[in-house]
Amino acid sequence: MSRPRPEPVQVIKQRRDAALQALAGGMPYIRHLGITFERRGDELTAILPYDDKLIGNPLLPALHGGVTAAFLETTAVVALAWSRLWDRIENGEIELDALTPETLPRMPKTVDFTIDYLRSGLPRDAYARARIVRSGRRFASVQVEGWQDNRDRLHASATGHFVMPRD
């Protein structure tokens, strides 16, 4: 029995990146904040490039707590949607080529989200990664870590619960 020859790496990469773009592109608020996602295999890192409009305390100055909340929540939702999408793409249930913002699976809904502010957000780029602690048929629990200069010195961490869309 012979296995089909794997597709060229660039073709796969391009398709996966397009799927990620379609996912994040359907959320105007992500674009407004300037959040982008970097992908290593199925692992995502969210990036929030610094912008003056993100400031919440002009005296320090420090990032707005609401911006950090939005950034971490966005990271959680996209990571969750991405992990579901990834599985369905890999098992052939969803054709990547046919994927547009209109035909994407529905996004998970946030039930609750709790943010711990560990340090004030510096006027610099911020990064975040989500860990899906549990992803069941109906509910998911996700933890998110946010940092700036040092990966080990988090400026915020969060945990949230989500209802998975039924489709």
Next chain:
Amino acid sequence: MSDRTAQIARQFTQGIPHARDLGMEIRHLENGVCEIEMPYDEKLIGDARTGVIHGGAISALMDTCSGAAVMSHPSNPGGTATLDLRIDYMRAATPGQTIRARAECYHVTHSVAFVRASACDDQEDPPVATAHGAFTLERKS
């Protein structure tokens, strides 16, 4: 609003770049209670297919409203920062409608302020979201 809270309100809506960016307007600020409106805007949309505002924008609104409530507390704080904030989302906000948040700073200790908040659109019950948070309290020296 008293002179002091009117000045705090100005500081929040004019002085905080992100509050200005999201179009927030303080409607009421007195004795640890704050009400802020945030008009519907396409840039706040979380799901392009439904037009529903992103939860993160509601979080930003609740955080700002809570911080302002702390600053207006009669104990006359010198500054505040969010320690933690928990947000519960009850329902999707109706597209096109202004979001109104109300926050109440219901207790302060020497260094911590406790706040509860809720947000709604044209329909008040049930709210779109509720929040609960702890804030640092810096005393004027």
